[in-house]
Amino acid sequence: MNKYISLYWRCQLLGWGTVSIYWAYVVFSRDDYGYFFTLLNYVLDISIGILLTHGYRFIAIKLNWNSLSLRELFVRIVPSIIAMAVLYAFLVNLKFYFYWEWIGEWKWAGGNGLSLSESLTYWDPVLITGLRLMAIWILAYHLYHFYQREIDTARQNAELSIIAKQAQLDNLAVQLNPHFLFNSLNSIKSLVIEDPKTARRAIDLLSDILRSSLYEKDAALITIKDELGLVNDYIELEKVRFEERLNMTVHMDESLNNHQIPPLSIQLLVENAIKHGIDKRIQGGTIVLSIQQKKELLEIKVQNPGKILEKGSDNGIGLQNLSKRLLIQYNGEASLILKNESKDQVTATIQIPMCIK
Incomplete structure (x- = not known):
């Protein structure tokens, strides 16, 4: 009573x-x-x-x-x-x-x-x-x-909106993780016969990546520091195949280490830069990653040699899903822009509010 x-x-x-x-x-x-x-x-x-x-x-x-x-x-x-x-x-x-x-x-x-x-x-x-x-x-x-x-x-209505938003994010994450996995397996496949020892090392690296990404896929956000750890493992995995053709430099304000971003966001830009830029050039190239704060926005830039085709261009499911995730998760206040910076330079830029409303 x-x-x-x-x-x-x-x-x-x-x-x-x-x-x-x-x-x-x-x-x-x-x-x-x-x-x-x-x-x-x-x-x-x-x-x-x-x-x-x-x-x-x-x-x-x-x-x-x-x-x-x-x-x-x-x-x-x-x-x-x-x-x-x-x-x-x-x-x-x-x-x-x-x-x-x-x-x-x-x-x-x-x-x-x-x-x-x-x-x-x-x-x-x-x-x-x-x-x-x-x-x-x-x-x-x-x-x-x-x-x-x-x-x-x-x-x-608010609860339904949250449920719908979470369902969209979960659906995109479900698509994104296999996308990353299949591309990594394709990289390893070419090494299995030619260099079994290197292939085993690549499998170890992939195992570490999966442990830190797939097992934590339910997390809505991840710190930049943890995301960069995933990116470094991925670069090491790809260097097994590309060797000296692949290099990467990072410019970042260390104070942003603990700022949170959607998981696999930087990794996906780097993966896209390798697939559509480095892999298509005989001499390879260098990926430049820049992370800085601009006023109330966190700006993440990934630059790589290459060119976006104006017609018939297909950025793939990865970038499409990342763009949708940013749109949903930040209520339209975050953006992903991919453009030709110069004749032989492509820049992918993510802008995220420093404070989530």
Whole structure:
């Protein structure tokens, strides 16, 4: 059993208790009810208010009025306010009648009783009071539930958006990891017959890469330091095949080591640079990796010799997925740009907000 009073009952007791203080003051100061009868009248006023409004709440829940549109709700609450105001006036006048007929005799023995017909003279002011009180209560009740419904809808939409976003990221990651694995295996395949010893070393390197990437694929972000560890292993793996044809230099501010980025993002740019740049040149070349902060953006650049074909160019599933991941994960505030920097130089640039909103 919940030991706390619900919000509904706290509002009921506090609201009607506050409203009834005025009537308690009137009967105490004007009608000289005394302490006991003033308290009794105060309790009865609270009870009448709660009885009527709680009855309305029961009907509204039973008929599911809180799920109606504003127009549908309006045609129900207007007659409800009138009906409840009439009931309020009837119960209050009935309270006055029995008070003077029965309870009043305890104070004024044989005193002047108030007939039922005389008590009807109170209908006009009491009815107006009932209309005002019931209208305020019903409007407050439905406005609260309308507000709650809007909050619930917004929360559900946010949860669905997060679920959809995570599903997209998971789907892209599932595609990206095999993409990386298959390209690495293709590199090793050419060494198996020609140089078994070197192939074994390459397999060891691939095992290390898979351990640090595939086993942690559920992580949404990874530090730049850890990502560079993966990149270095990958470069060593590819140098087994390319030897002196492949070189890489890194320019980076060491203070950015612990900044987090999507996993496999730098590695994929380096892989793309090797596949579409170094591998197509007999003399090979050097990949230049630059990581720096520019105002509120983290900028990652990978430059390699080569050229992007304007027509029929296919950047592959890797870059396409990375671009989608950045778009989703950073709400459109991150970008991936691949362009020809010069006649024989291609630059891939990732820009990521330093602070995730």
